[in-house]
Amino acid sequence: MTFSVRMSRIKASGIRAVQxxxxxxxxxxxxxxxLPDPELYPLExxxxxxxxxxxxxxxxxxxxxxxxGYGPLLDFLTDRMxxxxxxxxxKENICMLSGSQQGLGMxxxxxxxxxxxxxxxxxxxxxxxxxxxxxxxxxKGVDTDDDGIVIxxxxxxxxxxPKAKLIYVIPNFQNPTxxxxxxxxxxxxxxxxxxxxxxxxxxxxxxxLRFKGEQLPHLRALDKKGQVMYLGSFSKILSPGMRVxxxxxxxxxxxxxxxxxxxxxxxxxxxxxxLTYYYLSMFDLEEHIREIQVVYKERCELMVEMIKEHFPxxxxxxxxxxxMFLWLELPEGLDSDKILDDAVAAGIAYIPGESFFxxxxxxxTIRMNFTMVKDEQIRxxxxxxxxxxxxxx
Amino acid sequence: MTFSVRMSRIKASGIRAVQxxxxxxxxxxxxxxxLPDPELYPLExxxxxxxxxxxxxxxxxxxxxxxxGYGPLLDFLTDRMxxxxxxxxxKENICMLSGSQQGLGMxxxxxxxxxxxxxxxxxxxxxxxxxxxxxxxxxKGVDTDDDGIVIxxxxxxxxxxPKAKLIYVIPNFQNPTxxxxxxxxxxxxxxxxxxxxxxxxxxxxxxxLRFKGEQLPHLRALDKKGQVMYLGSFSKILSPGMRVxxxxxxxxxxxxxxxxxxxxxxxxxxxxxxLTYYYLSMFDLEEHIREIQVVYKERCELMVEMIKEHFPxxxxxxxxxxxMFLWLELPEGLDSDKILDDAVAAGIAYIPGESFFxxxxxxxTIRMNFTMVKDEQIRxxxxxxxxxxxxxx
Numbered sequence: 181m182t183f184s185v186r187m188s189r190i191k192a193s194g195i196r197a198v199q200x201x202x203x204x205x206x207x208x209x210x211x212x213x214x215l216p217d218p219e220l221y222p223l224e225x226x227x228x229x230x231x232x233x234x235x236x237x238x239x240x241x242x243x244x245x246x247x248x249g250y251g252p253l254l255d256f257l258t259d260r261m262x263x264x265x266x267x268x269x270x271k272e273n274i275c276m277l278s279g280s281q282q283g284l285g286m287x288x289x290x291x292x293x294x295x296x297x298x299x300x301x302x303x304x305x306x307x308x309x310x311x312x313x314x315x316x317x318x319x320k321g322v323d324t325d326d327d328g329i330v331i332x333x334x335x336x337x338x339x340x341x342p343k344a345k346l347i348y349v350i351p352n353f354q355n356p357t358x359x360x361x362x363x364x365x366x367x368x369x370x371x372x373x374x375x376x377x378x379x380x381x382x383x384x385x386x387x388x389l390r391f392k393g394e395q396l397p398h399l400r401a402l403d404k405k406g407q408v409m410y411l412g413s414f415s416k417i418l419s420p421g422m423r424v425x426x427x428x429x430x431x432x433x434x435x436x437x438x439x440x441x442x443x444x445x446x447x448x449x450x451x452x453x454x455l456t457y458y459y460l461s462m463f464d465l466e467e468h469i470r471e472i473q474v475v476y477k478e479r480c481e482l483m484v485e486m487i488k489e490h491f492p493x494x495x496x497x498x499x500x501x502x503x504m505f506l507w508l509e510l511p512e513g514l515d516s517d518k519i520l521d522d523a524v525a526a527g528i529a530y531i532p533g534e535s536f537f538x539x540x541x542x543x544x545t546i547r548m549n550f551t552m553v554k555d556e557q558i559r560x561x562x563x564x565x566x567x568x569x570x571x572x573x
Numbered sequence: 574m575t576f577s578v579r580m581s582r583i584k585a586s587g588i589r590a591v592q593x594x595x596x597x598x599x600x601x602x603x604x605x606x607x608l609p610d611p612e613l614y615p616l617e618x619x620x621x622x623x624x625x626x627x628x629x630x631x632x633x634x635x636x637x638x639x640x641x642g643y644g645p646l647l648d649f650l651t652d653r654m655x656x657x658x659x660x661x662x663x664k665e666n667i668c669m670l671s672g673s674q675q676g677l678g679m680x681x682x683x684x685x686x687x688x689x690x691x692x693x694x695x696x697x698x699x700x701x702x703x704x705x706x707x708x709x710x711x712x713k714g715v716d717t718d719d720d721g722i723v724i725x726x727x728x729x730x731x732x733x734x735p736k737a738k739l740i741y742v743i744p745n746f747q748n749p750t751x752x753x754x755x756x757x758x759x760x761x762x763x764x765x766x767x768x769x770x771x772x773x774x775x776x777x778x779x780x781x782l783r784f785k786g787e788q789l790p791h792l793r794a795l796d797k798k799g800q801v802m803y804l805g806s807f808s809k810i811l812s813p814g815m816r817v818x819x820x821x822x823x824x825x826x827x828x829x830x831x832x833x834x835x836x837x838x839x840x841x842x843x844x845x846x847x848l849t850y851y852y853l854s855m856f857d858l859e860e861h862i863r864e865i866q867v868v869y870k871e872r873c874e875l876m877v878e879m880i881k882e883h884f885p886x887x888x889x890x891x892x893x894x895x896x897m898f899l900w901l902e903l904p905e906g907l908d909s910d911k912i913l914d915d916a917v918a919a920g921i922a923y924i925p926g927e928s929f930f931x932x933x934x935x936x937x938t939i940r941m942n943f944t945m946v947k948d949e950q951i952r953x954x955x956x957x958x959x960x961x962x963x964x965x966x
Contacts, residue, residue: 242812419635421843450814
C-alpha cells in the first residue's frame with residue numbers, strides 16, 4: 181500500500197501528545213484545554229429549537245440540501261456580517277463549512293501548489309499549519325508584538341519571498357497567545373498585503389469572545405481587493421460539536437469553495453445548519469454571547485491576578501481582552517516541555533508552546549487556557565504552577 | 574488571486590446542468606433525481622431518538638468528540654460489519670466520515686500523486702471521478718457487463734498501466750447502471766488485484782437496498798491483503814442530510830484517514846453521529862430497511878414493466894435487484910442529451926449518461942431514478958418518454 185507524498189508530510193498534533201501524557205491521571209487541574217466551557221452552551225434553548233425544528237420542518241431536517249449551505253442560515257449570516265461585523269457582503273460571498281478547520285483544509289487545497297510559501301504569525305494555530313503541510317507548503321513566520329503582527333517584519337518577509345502565496349492570521353485573541361491586533365496594525369497590514377498577489381486567510385473563531393475594549397474591524401472589512409478569505413464559526417459561541425462555520429470571501433473564492441466542497445463532502449449536514457438557524461431565530465445570540473463574555477472575563481482576570489501574585493517576575497504573560505488563552509514566556513534557556521513533567525507530577529497540565537511554531541527550537545513558551553477551569557482551580561492551579569516554576573528560576 | 578493547479582481540474586457536475594435545465598418547470602415528472610424518498614425516513618422514530626438523546630446526553634451532544642468518531646456508533650458499526658456484512662473487523666479498522674463523498678475526497682488525497690492512474694468501471698459515479706480529478710489523477714475505464722466488471726479487461730488494463738494506483742468500484746447496484754456484480758466476479762476481481770500494489774475503494778451506499786436475490790460478500794470480506802477501503806453510509810437507508818458514513822479498511826489506512834480528517838474538518842458533528850446511534854439503539858434499522866426495500870422494489874418493477882410495454886424494443890435497459898437507478902442504452906448514434914430537450918418539453922426529465930464516463934463520446938445512455946417517483950408518475954412518465962423515443966427510432 182503506497183500512500184501519496186502528501187501523507188508523509190502530515191504531522192501529529194503536539195497537543196494530542198500532551199493530552200496522552202495527562203490521560204487517566206485523576207484530579208489534574210488542566211490549563212491544556214482548547215474548548216469552550218460546555219456548561220455555557222444554551223442547552224435548554226437548543227432543545228427548544230430542536231423541538232420546534234423537528235415539528236415544523238419534518239423530513240427536510242434529514243434531507244439533502246445545497247452544497248453552499250442552508251438558505252435561511254446564509255441569510256442570517258449575511259445580515260450579521262453586514263450589520264454587526266461591519267463586512268459588506270451578500271450571499272454570493274458566503275459558503276457554509278463544517279467547522280473553520282474545513283476552511284483551512286480548503287484554503288490549502290485551493291491555493292497551495294508544491295513549494296508555495298505560507299506566511300504565519302509566530303506563533304500560530306498549529307491546526308492551520310498542519311492543514312497546509314500536506315500540499316507541499318513551505319512556511320515563513322512573521323513576528324508579533326503586543327499590538328499584533330509586526331509590519332516591518334511582514335514587509336521584509338513579503339519582499340524576499342516571491343513564492344509567498346497565502347498569509348494565515350488570527351487577528352482576534354489568537355490561539356495560542358490571546359493577543360489582538362490594534363486598529364493601526366490591521367490597516368497597515370491590509371495596505372502592505374494589497375501590494376502583493378497573496379491570499380489572506382483571516383481566522384476569527386474568537387472575535388465574539390471580546391470581554392474588554394472595543395470591537396475592531398475585520399481585515400475582510402478593510403479589504404479593497406477581495407484578497408481576504410474570512411472564516412467565522414459558531415464553535416466557540418454556541419456549540420463546537422455541531423461543526424457549523426462559514427467563509428466570507430470574494431464571490432470568486434466563495435464559488436471555488438463551493439465547487440471544492442462538492443467533491444470533498446458534498447455538503448455540511450442539513451440538520452446541524454437548520455438547528456443553528458432555529459436557535460438563532462428563536463433566541464438572542466448576542467445576549468448569550470454576553471453571558472459567555474462575563475464568565476470568561478472573570479476567569480481570565482483571576483488567572484492574570486494569580487499569575488502576578490504567584491509566578492516569578494521573570495515570566496512574561498499576555499493579558500488578553502478576549503478569547504480562551506493566555507501565553508507565557510519563561511526566561512530563555514528553559515524548556516517548558518521538560519518542566520511539564522514536574523507540573524504533571526504536581527497535578528497541573530498546560531500546553532508547551534513549541535508546536536505552535538512552524539519551526540523548531542522555541543522551547544520557553546506555554547499556552548494556558550482559562551475557559552475550562554473554575555475559579556477555585558485557577559487559584560490553586562496557578563499557585564502550584566508558580567511553585568513548579570520557582571524551582572527553575 | 575491565483576488558485577492552485579488543482580482548482581483548474583475541477584469539473585462542474587453534469588447532473589447539476591440537467592437540474593438547471595428543468596428548474597422552475599412545473600408539473601415535471603423527473604427520473605433525474607439521485608435521492609432516497611424522504612417520505613421513507615423514519616421521522617417519528619428519529620424525533621423520539623432526538624428527544625431521548627437530548628434528555629440523556631445534554632451538553633455532550635453539542636461538544637467536541639474524537640476525530641475517529643462517536644464511540645458507541647463505532648461499536649455498533651463494528652458489530653454490524655462483522656455479523657451482518659460478513660466483514661471481520663475491529664474498531665481499529667473503522668473511521669467515521671461526513672458522507673461517503675468524504676471518503677472519496679480523502680482517498681484522493683491519501684493515494685493520488687500527479688499522474689497516478691485511477692481505474693473506474695465504465696461508466697461510474699461522477700462524484701468519485703470529480704473527487705480524484707483535482708490531484709492530477711489520470712483515468713482508465715474497465716468495461717462492465719451484466720455480471721459486473723469484465724475481468725479480462727481489468728487484467729489487460731492493470732498489465733498495461735504501471736502507474737495504476739487505485740481502483741474505484743461500486744459492486745452493489747452501481748450509480749448509474751443499477752448493476753450488481755456476481756459472486757464469481759467479486760472473487761476473480763480480488764484474485765486479480767491482489768497481484769498488484771493498488772488500493773481498491775469499494776463504495777457501497779446502495780448495498781442494503783437489495784430487494785431481490787441473495788446478499789453477496791463485499792470485496793472487503795474477500796480481501797486477504799488489506800487492499801480494500803470500504804465505504805458504508807446511512808444516507809440511503811436513514812437520512813442523507815445527517816451525512817453519517819464510515820470507512821472500513823486496514824488499520825493502517827483507517828489511521829491515515831483519521832490523521833487526514835483531523836486537518837480537514839477535525840471531526841464529523843457529534844450531534845448527527847450521536848442521533849444516529851440513539852436511533853439505532855432504540856429502533857430496528859433492519860426492519861426499517863425492509864420497508865424501504867418493499868417500496869423501491871415495487872417502483873423498480875413497475876418501471877421495468879412500463880419500459881417493456883412502451884419503449885421501442887431497440888432500447889436496452891437494466892433490471893436491477895436493488896439500489897435507486899436503472900440504465901438505458903439507446904441505439905448507437907442517438908444523443909440522449911439532445912433528446913432531453915424534447916423530453917423536457919413533454920414534461921419528463923432524466924440524466925444523460927455521458928457525464929458518468931471518464932472520457933467523452935458515449936452519447937446514447939441514460940440514468941433513470943425510480944426512488945423519487947410514485948406509481949402514477951412512473952406509468953405516465955415512461956409512456957410519454959416512450960413516445961419521445963419513438964420519434965427517434
